[in-house]
Amino acid sequence: MKNQETNNQENNHATRMSAKEVAIMLSDTLKDINARNTTLRKAVAVSRIAMALAKVIETADLEERIQEMERRMDERDKAKQ
Numbered sequence: 001m002k003n004q005e006t007n008n009q010e011n012n013h014a015t016r017m018s019a020k021e022v023a024i025m026l027s028d029t030l031k032d033i034n035a036r037n038t039t040l041r042k043a044v045a046v047s048r049i050a051m052a053l054a055k056v057i058e059t060a061d062l063e064e065r066i067q068e069m070e071r072r073m074d075e076r077d078k079a080k081q
Contacts, residue, residue, distance in 0.1 A: 019057050026050045 017025075029046045032038040 016060070017053055017057065019054060022050050022053050022057065 026047065029038065029043050029050075033040065033043050
């Protein structure tokens with residue numbers, strides 16, 4: 001079960017957007033607004049989604065860091081025994 005969970009996490013990590021990709025999406029949306037290639041309504045929707053994604057990305061990154069730290073601490077504790 002642990003192996004399957006690890007594989008799922010790796011697959012999810014490979015498909016989720018990075019913070020840089022979210023920033024690019026926002027930048028592209030702003031350019032589209034200035035060029036009048038999109039509606040303000042669509043831009044607001046994209047902006048809201050991007051902000052939500054940014055929060056999710058930050059939380060997921062912190063979660064991964066915590067898990068890695070816990071794993072290293074467990075290894076260190078096992079090595080001391």
